[in-house]
Each structure stands twice: as structure tokens, then as C-alpha cells.
Amino acid sequence: MISDYKGILVIGEIYDGKIRPVTFQLITKARELADTLNTSLSTVLIGNNINEMAKEPIYYGADKVYVLDNKMFDPYIAEVYSAVLAKFIDKLKPEIVLIPATHTGREYGPRIAASLQTGMTADCTDLAIKNGRFIQIRPAYGGNIMGEIFTPNHRPQIATVRPNVFKARDPDTSRNGEVIKEEPDFSNVNLRTVIKEIVKTTVTGAKKIDEAKVIVSGGRGVGSKEGFELLRQLADLLGGAVGASRVAVDLGWMPKSAQVGQSGITVSPDLYIACGISGTIQHIVGMKDSKIIVAINKDPNAPIFNIADFGIVGDLHEIISVFIEELKKVLNK
């Protein structure tokens, strides 16, 4: 019975020993949805040695935090996460489940929906309640069409949601909530996967583009690997990350983990500065939901200008240097 399913559940991912920022973004949005539906909001944290972190979701709006803490959950393995989370969701019976649309969430999430035989909507960029219905909004056809999806007769309704489409609220450490330790049910786990090696290609200390609020991105026009140093200086001043177009990755100037676009990472930061990027459709698909887009390019006809809020035509090295200089004045650095 559909009416047996109550409340909203956000799946909280733990990555490199920390709760991923997207988790708090989803909790913030889910709080709003839960208030509209007059229902409760829970989070389940899955990982190893979660301890004190378990309280954090409460500060962002969760009423209850379920903790699945086990050494089997580190490193992450899709067949373990999907089987254990499916069992947990089946027991909790939430009406809505939100999963981060990270590489991991998009790997284990669909298996949960198949195992529970329910509807799932991928990679949502917005969520809403309309006439009591949970509406999942997502782009399709390379971002050329938006679709509103709903799940009339199946529960739970599951959605993966892109990082950075919602803003996390400021944490309120005085909020009260309940932390509940859950015993993971491994009965459906048939482990055939071994993680042999985990390799990080982002520069140590550098921000990851999927979590950054500001991205300074470079393409062919940057000219060389060394040319990206200037972009990094600008990104550092803005507290942001350095991204790259596919060409810049192909040329070996930046690692694949910095690639924005259809075959890379989709980003939607507050500010995206595209330097020497012409703006192929594959690149634009990956960044056009950024709140403010600034394009710097020597070619006045570059397609990137057609989607930019601001553009400067000219030499990118000179322009970025001016940008850095003016920013330092404003930031008193």
C-alpha cells in the first residue's frame, strides 16, 4: 500500500572520511519538501567509523539519522551498498528517497530501484511538490529539453540529484534530532568485487570541481600546462577550483578529474569563468546551469559568449592578470 510509505530519506555519502557536501545540500532541500508534505526527514549515513559525524545531518534539518557503520563499507563497493541500502529502505518505507548523483550514487542507486521494483529519476536539477505530488525535474537530450517526472503508483519514489543545484543552509548546531544505530542487513550481499587500488589525480589540496562554488576553467586557448598556473591563482583568490575542457585534458595539461562536460563532470557552481574555451555543445551541457558565467576568449564569435552573462574579448593571459590584480584590491590581499 502506497500509504504505508512515509517520510523522506536522504542517503548520506561518506567520502575520504567526511560527509560529502552534496548530502547537506540534499538535506536542506528535503527539509523544505518535508515541511510542505508535513512529514519527517531522515538521513542514513553509510560508512566506516562514522562516530561524531552522525550528528551533522541534524544541523542541516534531519529529524533522524540512521547510521550504518561497518568496515565492509570502506572502500565503497556498489554491490554492497546497493544490497544493504535496499534492505534498509525496504524496512524504513520512506515515500521519497534522495541519492546524490555522484559517480557512486549513480552506480549503486539504480540497483536499489531495480531491487525494490520502483521508479527512479536520474540526475535531477530541481525537485518540487505540486498538488501533493513529488515532481522530479531533469534535463534530457544533452540539456536541450527539461522533463518533469513523477511516480504515481510505486513507492518509494527515488531520485538522484546533482551536486550544487541546491545550496546547503548554514548549520544550526542547536537543532535537536535522533541518532539511531542500525544493524546492516548483509543477507543479500554476494561479494564478487575487490577494490585493488584507489588513485587520486587531483592535485593535493586542490578543490574538486564537483564541489566547488567557483570554477575557473581553461581550454585550448590557455596554450600550455604552465598556462594553467595563472588560472589556479585566480581560482585560489576566489576560493574555487580549476576545471578544463576536453581538449585541455587530451593535451595532457589537466587531469581527467578536472574535465567539465558530457564525458567529464557536470557542474553548476555560483560562478564559472571559461578561459580560452570555445564552447562546444559537449562542454556547454556540462556547465550551462552555473549561476553566473564569465567567458574570456580572443575569438568574438566563440559560441561560449552566447551563454555567458559577461564576456571579455581579448588575450586571456592579460585579462586574467588584470582580474587577479583587481580582485586583490577588492579583497585587500
Place this chain on the structure above:
Amino acid sequence: MKILVLVKQVPDTSEVKFNENGVMIREGLQSILNVFDQFAVEEALRIREKYGGEVSVMTLAPEQAKSALQKCLALGADKAYHISDRAFGGSDTLATSYALSLAIKKVGEFDLIMAGNQATDGDTGHIGPQVAQFLGLPHVSYVEKVESIDGDKALVKSLMEDGYRMVEVKLPALFACIPPTTFEYSNPSMSGIIKAKNKPYIWFKADDIDGDKSRFGLNGSPTRVLKMYPPPKRSRGEIFTGDYHEAVKKIIDVLKEKKVIS
């Protein structure tokens, strides 16, 4: 090594045109083999070359998708399975995955199932993981390379946002593949196109696969599309061509106003 690759024909969204109201014009869009799937097919052919065996391809789609399967055969795949029936109309990803998993069971055992990580039209990335779930197989998404196969174990490189992981999986397994940036797509050779015409091409109707028919097509699809509309249009903003300092100052003022910098 018996390998199956799941493929999809998609409209070429890199060539999209819009009418004056900003609505995508769907007519006249060319149909192509999803690029993620083509990479999976080419990766499967490389595995066959190295370890021997047979590469089959499968799609669940209307008849017109034959050209996509034929392209796979022309590239070197050995056999094609085309599941096509009105009963599958309106399938969402769950109903599609379910029907594909039944068809795979009907065809027989495979050591390796491959698929594109996502299709460029729907972009859900659901099919690979869900087919694996229905078949009770392990799977890995974002697979950029099948590094090696040793007995019943495969080692694959799977991309993460901040790097990659080397993952060892016991076969049979499913890998959802994503092309490396340097990947160059092959075009079928003339002799490949000619040979493709004589390769086995097997059609399946809904009645040919055993399963719960109430889970096919629109009736078997939990999700519904409420409406579709063009995305909020981003329009060309202010483009500066003169003094860099003046331009940068103006932009910084707006960034301050919007609280991007403080």
C-alpha cells in the same frame, strides 16, 4: 569469452536546432549509435582480439534501430539481437532493464556484458546497473578500460570525480563504459559493411521472452513524464571588447552584489 554489448540508437543531440520559441526541433535529427555504446562495442572487440570468443550486440527498440545494430556488426560484432514489439512502447528505464534482462536469460550465458555508461538522449545511466541487478550480477560503472582478464576475474579502471579506481570483479559481470577523452571512434570499413549483411540478426518479440508481461512497456513503468519544455534560455549577456580593467571592474561589482565574492 562470450561477450554481450547492450546498445541504443539515439538522436544526434550535438546537431540540435531550435525553433524561434526555443523549442528543440526533433524532426530531421539524425539517428546515431550512442557514442558511449560504440566505445563499449569497440572495447568488447579489443577483448575478443586478445582473449578470443564472440561479441553479440543487443537492443530493445523499434525496427528503425536496425541501422545501429548493423553498424555494430560492421565494426566487427558477430551477432545481433533486436528486441522489438509494440508491447515495449513507453518503457521507462526499469521496464527496459527488466525486458533486456529477460532477453539475455533467453539467449543464454555470457561471461561479460557491456553497455555504455549512459545514452546521450535520456542520460540516466540506469540500464547497466539495473540489468545487472535483475540478472544478479556484479557491475562497475564509469569503466574507461577493461585492463585484463585472468580466468574468471576481470580488472577494470573505473573513473571517480577525483581520480579512478582499479576494480577486480569475478565474471560473469557487467561493465558500464565511458570513453577516455583520447578515444577515437572507428568508422566501419567497406568490407565490414558487406560482411555485416550475412551475420546472424535475430528478432525477438515480447512473446519470445519469458517473464511477467505486466512489467513491460508503459504499464510496467513506474515513472511518468508529466511535461517537457525547453530549458530556461541563457541569453548572450554583456560582452566587453575594450579596456580590460574597466570590464573586469564591472564584472567584480556584479560578483560582489551577488555575494559570490565578499
